[in-house]
Amino acid sequence: MLTSPSLFDLPHPVKGDVAFPLLSDPENYVACQWDLEEHPEKRAHWIGLFRTHFDSLEQQAIAEASARGESAEAVKPKLAVVRELFMTYLDQIEANPTVFGTLYIIQICFAREKALREAGIADPYRLAKAKENEAALKLLPALFEELDSLPDPEKAQQVMRGTFAGNIYDLGATKTVELFKDGKPVDFHDVRNKLAPRPWLVDGLDAWSEKITSEKPYTAAAVFVDNAGCDVILGMIPFVRDLLQRDVKVVLTSNSYPALNDITHSELVPIINGIAQWDKTISNALDDNNLRIVPSGNGAPLIDLAHVGEELVDAVNEMGVDLVVLEGMGRAIESNLNAQFTCDSLNIAMIKDTGVASALGGKVYDLLCKYQQR
Structure with a gap:
């Protein structure tokens, strides 16, 4: 071990202090x-x-x-x-x-x-995130309308496909950085239409679809979101809205501190409040305290669930969460791929790195939908 002082011996500024309460074995959990x-x-x-x-x-x-x-x-x-x-x-x-x-x-x-x-550089991706958020929000009303017109199980499955299509916005993965170089737009609907065919690399969609379309599938879900832009706005917010429409309460959690192009809590709150101005599902959920937006305590593209924020823990306990959703390559694969919880869990991500693809025996742009039922 290194004993001489260095920057990396200092107390860490970007992770929480308490364990996520639904870990099945927190003492032996490794992120x-x-x-x-x-x-x-x-x-x-x-x-x-x-x-x-x-x-x-x-x-x-x-x-x-x-x-x-x-x-x-x-x-x-x-x-x-x-x-x-x-x-x-x-x-x-x-x-x-x-x-x-x-x-x-x-x-x-x-x-x-x-x-x-x-070095005093707080949020190098702030501008890129803001631009992508603005562009994605313009597409959201039509996307809500499209999804609301679909019957089940088609709707549930299209919502899931949207989470993958949105997750392509990742400025930390080498294979997708070029797609967004110089602010070039990527067509969400085109990506969704061209997703890898089923069966996916890990394909729990049928089991998920059967469960989520059943009567009162869950009490509440803790949803860990990933990137800004089309990822959270066109992928995960429709996913959250679909849960709310099925009478599943939601604890929506994002980074407390900036990391790459991940959405932060301070960025997500005004986005959700803005959507609530024109969407009744989101508005009613906020008014009825069925949707709570809380910081995760995290400040990295991956997350160590042994170190989250107290506000997240309190919300999970108070809402009676019985489903954990981890979205994005960093939270759902590079960390927490094998995490075990006391309740059902869903890991969803598009693979955008050759190293991750190789480790899982897949290829870039393969899809992971890992649904674990307790």
Whole structure:
């Protein structure tokens, strides 16, 4: 173990203090299934990915600073600090993967976020998220109308397909960064129409569809969302709305702190409140306290459910949650793929990384719908 002081020995600023209450075995829970010391090929892949991805992060940070009136000349020295801190860290774990303890992907994510915060760069993807949110919101009323016109089980299955189509907006995955380069739009409906055919890599859709279309399927769901833009707005908000229409209460939770293009709690609240101005399902759910929007306590693209926020824990307990939904590659595959809960759970994600695809025996753009019933 490294004993000399370094940035990465400091208390961590971006995770909560309490365990998620529905973990079946919190004492033995491990967020990530791949110990990178034991898997050198995976370690090489992810260290290489973090190195090459940093260039696109810098571009996003410069654009975001410019939108706030900060010049590139002002932000570049900060980015140089981040690069030096983070690349030094990557060099260290490449030379000795246990230099800071057991190495999982989430530790590398935390290190990057700490380096950004140390240099005073709070949210490099703020501008990109705002633009994608604005574009996606324009499409939402028509999408609600389309989904409401469908009978079950077609509606439930189309809602699920929408979660995959929306999840393509991921500026942390190498295969999708290029799709959104220079602000290029990606057609949600086109992506949905071209999803991988069934059976998917992990395909629990039939069991999910049968359960969710039954009478009173659940009391309440805790829904962990991923990215901003079409992911949360065109994918997960329709999913949440569908649950509410089936008399399932929802605890909707997102990051407390910025990480890549993940939606944050402070960004999600005004989006939901805005939708409530014109959609009765969302409006009534908020008024009746059947939809609660809470921060997760997290500040990384993956999530360690042993360290979440107290507000989330309180909401889960008060609402009587009996379904856990983890959405997105970071929360549902790179972490928590094998997490066990005291209730039913649903992991849903589109695979957008060659390393993840290889680890699961699939390919990029394969789909995972892992539904576990207790």
